[in-house]
Amino acid sequence: MEVGTLLMQANQASINEQMLLEEGMSSTTNEGINVSYIPHFAEEVTDFIIEDNTKRKKKLEEIQIVISDYRVNTIEQGQIYKDKNTIKSTLSYYAMLHNFQFKTKRSKPREYLVTCADETCNWLVRASKYRNQDVFKVQKCIPNHTCSVEIVMEDHRQAKSIVIGELIKNKYKSIKRNYTPNDIMNDMNDDFGVTMGYTKAWRSREKALCLVRGNPDDSYQKLPMYIYMLKQANPGTITHLLTDKEDRFKYLYIYFSNSIKGWRYLRPIIVVDGTFLKNAHGGTLFSASMLDSNNNIFVLAFGIADSENDNSWLWFFSKLRDTYGEPEGLAIFSDRHKSIDNAVHMVYPNAFHGACMFHLLNNLKSKYGSHGEELQMKLIAVAKAYTKTECEYYMRGLDRLDRRIRPYL
Known part of the structure; x- marks a missing residue:
């Protein structure tokens, strides 16, 4: 029954009661005792309304904003935070924002109490778990400082x-x-x-x-899922994931389906290199590339290993040969890392292994860098010479710069 209808009925009952009292009407009980007419229905409705309002008030109290973002400019009594970590981060941000420090007086699973770092200051915030939930409610807050907080504190304890x-x-x-x-x-x-x-x-x-x-540890756990989705999105893609005896990550090799389709139309010259991975666990990213007819980089394969060592490069080159074979006239170029040289001789014994011109130039600059741009121009000319006569002509130019360059090359 609607509350409005109940109120109308209660009002009508009250009017009827007043009329009966004015007319001196009464009713008699079985015992013969005269009692005035009392509208019991109106009392029941009133009780219902009071109870309903109480429930509504409790629900309104429960429907409060739960703070999940630490960037709060004001700390007030009654605020509710998502969890204990949220209020801790909020207080730290608030302290840095307002240039003061606090210390933790009590930190328990159900309670968190902090005060100003200055023992004479009244600033205080106390929060505790609210109604057996994970949320924390600020039960007490003294927002005003009685200490001096104008001085910038360099070693800020809240700046974690x-x-x-x-x-x-x-x-x-x-x-x-x-x-x-x-x-x-x-x-x-x-x-x-x-x-x-x-x-x-x-x-x-x-x-x-x-x-x-995300956490680097978790990302390694997601590698099998990533590999599966990679193959679904690129049919024909081949991957190899190697783990150790404890099922921990060791090596990964990836080549895309488009690489196997395109590489046969390119010159049989492969450039390999490794670069450091800048993450919590380190490691090295291997790559094998070629140049297409427009001299753009065409990636053949990627690999990930612990570092540039004999075992990792041998594993990468073995997977590369399984994928692409060994075409006639194959040439492989790299920097002068000894592990690459060892792996190439073992996996590709018939291939020519050359040194990267850019790597040689950097080495020469570090040893004989005083010649600057002239050294760079003469080395590039030597590297791009097509005949022995032309090459010797430019080599004599390097001899004039520094006679130690020829023996090094």
Whole structure:
């Protein structure tokens, strides 16, 4: 029954009661006792309305905003936070924003109490679990400081790497942006007046990367899923994932279906190289590439291993040969890493193995760099000579620069 209808009926019952009282009407019980007419129905409706309003009030109390973002400018009594970690991050951000420090007086699974670092200050925040849920409610808050907080505190105890990581994580959403630890140090000093060392800035960077891109450990666990989806999206793609006896990642080899389709139309010249992976676990990314008819890079395969060593390069070249074979007149070019030289001789005994001109140029610059641009021009001329006579002509030019260059080459 609607509340409005109940109220109308209760009002009518009250009018009837008044009329009966004015007319002196009464009713007699079985015992013969006279009692005035009492509208019991109206009492029941009133009780119902009071009970309904109480329930509504309780529901309104339960429907409160739960704070999940640490970027809060004001801490107030009654605020409800997603969990304990959220209120801890919020208080740390709030302290840096308002240039003061606090210390933890009590930290339990169900309670969190912090006070100002200055013992004489009254500032205080106490929060606890709310109604047996994970959320934390601010039960008491003394927002005003009685200490001096105008002085910038350099060694800020709330400027922890996880808190700074939360502050800077948006800087790493684009993989093209290079946000360095030095940038973190400068921004924290400019925005919050907090001075930190390079080590803390680096740790903050790692925390931010984990928040944005996930934990490196978890990413290795997702490799089988990634490989499966890669094959579904690119039919014909071949992958090899090698793990150790404890089922931990060791090597990975990938070549795409389009690479196997296109490589047979290219010149049989393969360039291989390895580069460091800049993550928590390190490792090396291997690559094998060719040049197409427009001299654009055409990727043959990728590999990931622990480092550039004999075993890893031997495994990569073995997989590369299984994929593409050994075409006639094959030439392989690389830097002068000894492990590459060993693996090429074992896997491709009939292939020509040459040294990368760019790598040789960098080595010559480090040894005889005083000649600068002239050295670079003469070496490029030697490398691009098509006859022995032409090559010797340019080599004599290098001899005039430094007679130690010819024996080195």
